[in-house]
Structures are given as structure tokens and as C-alpha cells.
Amino acid sequence: MYKETISFIKRLFPNQEFVPLHAPCFIGNEKEYLNDCIDSTFVSSVGKYVDKFEDVVAVYTGAKRAVVCVNGTNAIHLALLLVGVEQNDEVLTQPLTFIATCNAISYCGAHPVFIDVDRETMGLSPEKLEEWILDNAEMRGDALYNKGTGRRIKACVPMHTFGHPCKIDAIADICLRYSLELVEDAAESIGSFYKGKHTGLFGKIGVLSFNGNKTITTGGGGMLLFQDEELGSYAKHLSTQSKLPHPWEFVHDHIGYNYRMPNINAALGCAQMETLPLFLEKKRQLAEIYQGYFSKKGISFFVEPEHCHSNYWLNAILLDNEKERDDFLEYSNSNGVMTRPIWRLMNKLPMFEKEQCGDLSNCLYFEKRVVNIPSSVRL
Numbered sequence: 001m002y003k004e005t006i007s008f009i010k011r012l013f014p015n016q017e018f019v020p021l022h023a024p025c026f027i028g029n030e031k032e033y034l035n036d037c038i039d040s041t042f043v044s045s046v047g048k049y050v051d052k053f054e055d056v057v058a059v060y061t062g063a064k065r066a067v068v069c070v071n072g073t074n075a076i077h078l079a080l081l082l083v084g085v086e087q088n089d090e091v092l093t094q095p096l097t098f099i100a101t102c103n104a105i106s107y108c109g110a111h112p113v114f115i116d117v118d119r120e121t122m123g124l125s126p127e128k129l130e131e132w133i134l135d136n137a138e139m140r141g142d143a144l145y146n147k148g149t150g151r152r153i154k155a156c157v158p159m160h161t162f163g164h165p166c167k168i169d170a171i172a173d174i175c176l177r178y179s180l181e182l183v184e185d186a187a188e189s190i191g192s193f194y195k196g197k198h199t200g201l202f203g204k205i206g207v208l209s210f211n212g213n214k215t216i217t218t219g220g221g222g223m224l225l226f227q228d229e230e231l232g233s234y235a236k237h238l239s240t241q242s243k244l245p246h247p248w249e250f251v252h253d254h255i256g257y258n259y260r261m262p263n264i265n266a267a268l269g270c271a272q273m274e275t276l277p278l279f280l281e282k283k284r285q286l287a288e289i290y291q292g293y294f295s296k297k298g299i300s301f302f303v304e305p306e307h308c309h310s311n312y313w314l315n316a317i318l319l320d321n322e323k324e325r326d327d328f329l330e331y332s333n334s335n336g337v338m339t340r341p342i343w344r345l346m347n348k349l350p351m352f353e354k355e356q357c358g359d360l361s362n363c364l365y366f367e368k369r370v371v372n373i374p375s376s377v378r379l
């Protein structure tokens with residue numbers, strides 16, 4: 001069974017000794033824009049590509065303002081600071097995520113609280129979220145507090161797993177009712193829409209990533225998406241050492257961060273944005289091929305949830321149990337095809353094992369079964 005699947009995947013990605021999970025693809029104006037940066041000497045944090053990249057992503061997603069960062073992890077950190085997450089606050093999130101989400105919460109001195117995901121989306125479950133709030137929290141004045149720890153619960157960070165949007169409108173509604181700031185970790189979901197609206201636009205701030213393995217890449221990079229232009233300008237200020245504009249003086253009005261994306265990375269981003277529509281088309285085609293193949297084999301292939309248009313960043317299959325998953329991982333990785341299990345749940349890592357958890361039965365279900373399979377753009 002595995003043997004056939006692996007040779008099928010090899011035929012999809014021919015002439016490669018080792019098929020990677022997700023390789024970047026540079027077929028547009030990347031070299032031209034990079035050369036332009038070098039010729040102009042504007043390779044660092046100031047330059048036309050920085051502004052252009054922010055504008056292009058804002059127009060594509062429909063955000064009022066977009067602000068680039070050196071990476072997605074920094075962008076989440078900044079987003080949490082901007083919505084007012086402080087030391088000892090709690091932030092509700094899913095344990096089925098990449099470590100960046102929880103690291104960023106920790107950088108603020110805050111604690112993650114782990115809530116289950118949905119079976120249909122692999123993203124934060126609005127039902128489980130509200131259930132946990134009703135059992136564990138209460139409103140005091142206009143803020144939500146944890147009855148057990150006494151800590152303020154300031155924000156909620158859902159994640160759109162592998163590019164499949166979670167039930168973000170229901171989550172946004174809960175956040176509104178319980179005075180929670182909504183920050184979307186949309187790092188994996190550029191090009192993914194929920195009910196026609198781009199992911200990352202449902203809360204106060206959304207975050208994209210342009211790491212080397214993401215749908216488009218700037219080498220490393222991240223982006224904050226805003227509906228509130230003023231908050232976006234403040235984000236830019238914080239990300240550039242909080243320096244007040246002045247022709248020669250160094251005056252800073254806040255503890256700032258050096259989270260600016262250099263112009264050379266933004267140049268790559270501008271070129272990648274031009275090919276994004278083609279990438280998305282090719283990735284959808286690949287997902288359709290996989291879906292057809294795995295449905296014939298009786299293996300469950302994860303498809304976009306209802307009301308969603310997914311970017312199909314990383315394709316996933318669900319095997320019957322942990323043993324099958326491990327056998328498949330062993331066979332594929334030693335036979336030239338890179339496959340990966342889903343992340344170890346955050347609440348099982350030493351840094352987070354003492355944090356609070358709701359019922360996590362769906363996370364545990366996915367943790368044992370999910371395998372990611374090669375998902376690069378095929379030309």
C-alpha cells in the first residue's frame with residue numbers, strides 16, 4: 001500500500017532524488033528585483049520594495065494596511081503587544097499549531113490556554129472555546145478573567161491549519177461577546193478565504209508568514225494585516241525602533257523593536273506576489289489529483305472545509321492509527337519522499353506542559369493520524 005502511494009508521489013514530482021515537502025518556486029521577476037536592490041544600494045530596511053510589498057499584499061487580501069516584519073513569529077509577537085497582551089495575561093489558542101504561535105505568547109510574558117480544534121477544519125473550535133469560557137471564566141467589568149488562576153484573559157489566537165480556514169466568524173463573534181482581542185495566525189493561509197473574505201481580516205490583526213516553506217517566500221518574513229489604519233501605522237513605528245521621524249535626530253518614544261523586513265526580502269516578496277495566483281491554481285490542481293488518488297485507495301485526504309476556499313498549502317492524509325502513521329513515515333522518508341507527522345501538541349512540550357487545557361480529544365485524534373505529503377507547486 002505504502003509502496004504504491006510513494007511511487008505515485010514520485011511520479012507527480014519526477015526527476016528528484018528526494019521529493020521535499022514544500023520547495024520554493026522562483027519563476028518570475030525575482031532576479032530582476034534583487035539586482036535592482038543591489039544596483040541601487042538599497043538592500044536594507046528602507047527602499048521602494050518594502051512599501052510596494054505592503055501595498056500589494058494589502059490590495060490582494062483586502063486589508064486597510066499591511067506592515068512587513070522580519071518573520072511571522074515576530075509579527076505575532078508585535079500583534080499581541082498591539083492588542084494589549086501583558087505580563088501574566090492568558091491567551092486562548094490551539095495546541096495543534098506550529099511552535100511560533102506559543103513562543104510569541106510567551107515573549108509577552110503571557111500564558112497560553114489550550115483549546116481543542118474542530119474535526120472539519122483542524123483549527124480552533126468555536127464550540128469548545130465557548131464551552132471552556134463558560135466553565136472557567138467570568139466577566140469582571142469589561143474584561144474576562146479566569147476563575148481558577150485569577151488572571152485576565154486578554155486575547156484569542158486561532159490558526160488556519162495547513163491553509164484551511166477555521167470557523168473564524170463564529171470565533172470572532174465569541175471574542176466580541178467576551179471582550180477578547182482576536183489575532184489570527186494566518187501564517188499558513190495566504191490565498192485562503194472564508195466566506196469570500198481573506199483569512200487574517202476577521203479580528204483586529206492577522207499575521208502572514210513568508211518563510212521558505214510557505215506558499216510564497218521572502219527567504220524569511222512576516223506581515224501584519226490591519227483593518228485599522230492607525231493601528232497599522234503604530235505597528236510600523238514599533239517595528240522600526242519607535243523612532244520619531246526627523247531628518248537627523250535620534251529620538252524614540254517607546255521601547256521599540258527592530259522587526260523591519262529588509263528591502264531585498266521585500267523585493268523577493270513583490271515578485272512572488274505576481275506569481276501567487278499561478279501557485280494557487282497549481283496547488284489546487286495537485287490537491288485534486290491527491291483527492292482522486294486517495295479516495296480510490298480508501299485513505300482519508302483532508303479537503304477544504306465548508307464555506308472555505310483553501311490555498312492547500314500543505315496537503316494532509318489521515319491514517320488509521322499511530323502505528324500506520326509511523327510505518328508510512330518510516331517507509332516514505334527512507335524511500336526518497338519527505339513526509340511529516342503533524343506537530344507534537346504544544347501542551348506536551350516541556351515549556352508548556354503546566355499550562356491549562358480544555359478537552360483536547362480532536363487534537364489527540366489528529367496528532368496520531370495526520371501525515372503531510374509533498375505539496376510544492378508543480379509547473
Ligand SMILES: *Cc1c(COP(=O)(O)O)cnc(C)c1O
Pocket residue numbers: 071072073074097098100101159185187188209210211221222
Ligand atoms: C510559519 C508559521 C509561523 C511563522 O513562522 P516564521 O517562520 O517565524 O515566519 C507562525 N505560525 C504558524 C502556524 C506557522 O506555520
